[in-house]
Amino acid sequence: MIPVMPKDDCLEAFRKMLLIRRLEEACIDAAQEKRVPGHFHVYIGQEATGVGVISALDKGDFIYSTHRNHGHLIARGADPGMTLAEILGKSGGYAGGKAGTLHGCAPDLNFPLSSGIVASIIPIAAGTAYAMKQRKLPYVSAVLFGEGAMEEGAAYEALNIASLWKLPVLFICENNSAEVDRKPGGGQYHAPNNSIIEITDLARVMGMTTVIIDGLDLDAVWTGARDARARAIRGEGPTFIEVRTDTWPGGQWPTLVTGRTDIRHAWTNEVPSQYAKNAKWFTRNDPVLSVARKLLMLGIAGKEELQKIDISVSHQMAGAVEFANQSPYPPAEDAYAHVWPT
Numbered sequence: 001m002i003p004v005m006p007k008d009d010c011l012e013a014f015r016k017m018l019l020i021r022r023l024e025e026a027c028i029d030a031a032q033e034k035r036v037p038g039h040f041h042v043y044i045g046q047e048a049t050g051v052g053v054i055s056a057l058d059k060g061d062f063i064y065s066t067h068r069n070h071g072h073l074i075a076r077g078a079d080p081g082m083t084l085a086e087i088l089g090k091s092g093g094y095a096g097g098k099a100g101t102l103h104g105c106a107p108d109l110n111f112p113l114s115s116g117i118v119a120s121i122i123p124i125a126a127g128t129a130y131a132m133k134q135r136k137l138p139y140v141s142a143v144l145f146g147e148g149a150m151e152e153g154a155a156y157e158a159l160n161i162a163s164l165w166k167l168p169v170l171f172i173c174e175n176n177s178a179e180v181d182r183k184p185g186g187g188q189y190h191a192p193n194n195s196i197i198e199i200t201d202l203a204r205v206m207g208m209t210t211v212i213i214d215g216l217d218l219d220a221v222w223t224g225a226r227d228a229r230a231r232a233i234r235g236e237g238p239t240f241i242e243v244r245t246d247t248w249p250g251g252q253w254p255t256l257v258t259g260r261t262d263i264r265h266a267w268t269n270e271v272p273s274q275y276a277k278n279a280k281w282f283t284r285n286d287p288v289l290s291v292a293r294k295l296l297m298l299g300i301a302g303k304e305e306l307q308k309i310d311i312s313v314s315h316q317m318a319g320a321v322e323f324a325n326q327s328p329y330p331p332a333e334d335a336y337a338h339v340w341p342t
């Protein structure tokens with residue numbers, strides 16, 4: 001991994017992965033301090049996917065996401081303070097606190113919408129790709145979703161029409177329970193109702209190019225997305241990319257805890273004592289530590305440089321937390337602004 005990406009791009013990608021991690025740790029802190037109205041889904045363990053895919057896109061491309069959108073927003077360059085303010089329902093957020101965590105967006109970055117309704121965003125992304133094709137624009141639409149979306153009819157319909165009409169769309173399925181039994185109905189909580197064994201089989205029989213990528217491999221994700229984008233721009237239609245990841249086991253409600261990433265563990269291989277039972281996650285499945293190890297191994301960055309990036313990211317995140325905490329809740333009289341009856 002990594003040699004394909006230019007050095008500066010590698011370091012910028014690593015910085016974004018770390019920023020996502022620090023944002024999610026701040027979310028968990030806020031939840032533990034009971035400052036979160038509702039709940040959220042953290043992206044810890046999947047950072048190389050969002051950053052790898054989104055780094056391969058153009059500014060003119062559109063991005064759509066799901067209930068697990070925080071990392072995608074940061075990967076696109078969203079302001080962490082405004083992102084956190086939105087998650088906390090504050091008026092300083094991208095949608096003035098009304099979208100919250102489930103509908104994260106950054107419209108100025110061509111990231112108009114996320115949806116917490118599983119799979120509902122996939123047809124919308126296909127519709128954007130249709131508009132781009134009709135207008136002959138050299139851009140693609142990329143949609144990131146979980147494997148649970150493959151239980152939904154809306155996903156099947158969108159995949160079918162996107163393939164039939166050769167729409168410029170990237171379907172990125174983040175399989176974050178890739179380690180469960182691979183048998184029909186074998187998923188545990190996530191996607192327990194699928195009769196297909198390989199998620200990519202479905203897209204393949206619809207005539208799409210399919211790729212399966214290891215979610216620890218930033219370079220492979222970036223390359224896969226870059227190639228998929230190039231095919232879409234050439235008019236060859238959509239690509240279905242399954243990225244296999246292992247989400248942070250402490251990231252599920254109600255037992256939400258943070259492993260509080262210490263970047264030095266990339267070279268000490270230490271596991272925080274309270275998480276001894278999750279040792280494998282720290283030593284093998286954590287994309288942030290894994291990418292740090294590879295940057296060191298390939299001589300792209302030294303320990304000091306990685307620590308410097310961490311200090312700068314932590315400083316940026318402290319400012320973001322301050323901004324979100326200071327931001328007021330929207331006033332009650334704004335309740336009916338920007339909403340309309342359907």
Ligand SMILES: Cc1ncc(C[n+]2csc(CCOP(=O)(O)OP(=O)(O)O)c2C)c(N)n1
Nearest residue numbers: 068116117118145146147148149176190191
């Ligand atoms: C249509 C619909 N059905 C059920 C739910 C409840 N729900 C919220 S998250 C979730 C699991 C989604 O799994 P997946 O798409 O794989 O994403 P992950 O949480 O694993 O990232 C479910 C079933 C929902 N939000 N929408």
